[in-house]
Amino acid sequence: MVETILDVRDLRTSFYTDEGEVKAVDGVSFSVPKGKTIGIVGESGSGKSITSLSILRLLASNGKVVGGEVRFKGDNLLAYSEKKMRSLRGNKISMIFQEPMTSLNPVFTVGQQISETLIEHQGMSKKAAMAKSVDLLKLVGIPSPDKRVKQYPYELSGGMRQRVMIAIALACNPEILIADEPTTALDVTIQAQILGLIRDLQQRMGMSVVLITHDLGVVAETCDYVAVMYAGQVVEYSDVRTLFRKPKHPYTVGLLKSLPRPDEDQEKLIPIHGTVPSPLHMPVGCRFNPRCPAATDLCREKLPDLFDDGEGNQVRCWIYNEQWPGEKEVDVFGEERTARC
């Protein structure tokens, strides 16, 4: 078994708004093995970004981590002082964001923005940091880096900017890179390039990657493990093979069913009925129960835990528990069978 570098246990994050407490993340658990890539998938609003911001403790001022643990090499980051946390950010754990167009500061040059991290964490001189910035730009595949380093963000395309963001993130050789939908805002061809770059750098530098996406195709191609999120919770965590071959949670099954496949007729696409619940009005019991074809009274009353299957894979569904009142073999979405573990 590979060493676990980051272990998130039962993370809970709330926002305090005028309408009340928004439990944006309410029970997220997953672990990141060293040197591996884990994907976090889920619909918009399921809490993926908030999960990653909670790990680095970068929430907006009205947000607060209210429970759980984030263990980085055994230490709980939630107990760290702000100062200690700062020394980790951009250094041991880096993050890149969804919006390359707005994630760079418009009034500083690319070089200044890369150097800054090096100066802060490695105590480099301005000159040395600038030289290293050129190397980093080369590393992320930016042509004529010695010219680009002096340019401002407005002089760069979206793809270029995301490469710069990656250069900033990788400047201090982080152990973990969290990439929050790094390609969503980019053209399809650029998307593939950026993902390829992340994959390539991950292998070269031996870091762990947390890749947030809502594209299951990207997950299949890139990730070793997957955490599926629904309404602020992780509903399934498993290695990527198992997830695609034997998805357990009815939501995961639904997701895969709604995915167009080359070997199947387009007509067989089955959408999941209903809509994502609002974080202000979560259903009682399992959060997926109003949309789940297999829901029973138990599902409508009690929220299931993340049950472990003994092989490191987990699922938050009553079907996989002794208390399940229904049939042992459940037909979800008409076709695929979710086998009992």
Add this chain to the structure above:
Amino acid sequence: MTKYIIRRLLQTIPVLIGVSILVFSLMHLIPGDPAQIIAGEGAPEKTVEQIRERLGLNEPIHKQYLNYMSGVVQGDLGNSVRSGRPVVDEIKTRFWVTLELATYATILAVFIGLMAGIISAVRHYTFTDTAIMIVALFGLSMPNFWLGLVLIDWFAIGGDWLPAWAKLRPSGWGDSWRQVVLPVITLGTGGAAIIARMTRSSMLEVIGQDYIRTARAKGLTDRVITYRHALKNALIPVVTVVGLEFGGFLGGAVLTETIFAINGMGRLTVQAINTRDFPIVQGAVLVISVLFVFVNLIVDISYKLLNKRIDLG
């Protein structure tokens, strides 16, 4: 960029012409015969006729305007009706006094405004923030003349700490800095309040930007994030306000100058209005207006320069 500057320069030409027409019309917009008004009620017909002759008021109006303008472009604003001296000479010394007053007021407004605005933004929604913003609201809504009188009452009459009158000189502070304090506070307070509010809202907007989140994700300290990453962006719109305030102070110095008996352009204008010395009024208003137009021009160009990196992004 050069293109923009040229275009902007060209745009000021019609503005300046408009201003000159307005200023020129001042005399003719007042109901009645300007010559009679200047001469005063009940003045003998002969005097009125003389004035009319001297000011060329018996010529057709467009001719009068052209005459006036041909003088203006040669630096001749006519002569004072009262002293007979050239308007340019009358204005010259007064102009520097007002410019000095407006400059000090701007410095004060920028200094106080920026500090208050930054503190407010950094501590937003706390007691400090609310307190600063309430004070700013007061500063903003307080009429200049009232503030001036209150200051005089407290510091000059009540405490006898600072003089209630001021004799600003083009030479600067010199022996008279104590005299400058109250007028500068009087004139600058409103501007400080506006700059504080602008800085605060601009900072708050910037703090919510994605690149600030990036800066935090890099592990930078709050100091660096606030003063390097946020402030540099937040100041861009503030620059505009500072420029406009300066222009406003130039024109708005009238009340302050009157209260503190400062012999600046504002007071000159008021006195000239009282004595119905129209050439002086026209000259003073024209100079201030033209200056205002140019301050605006500089503000626009510098904003464009500063904003270049953001605008095209």
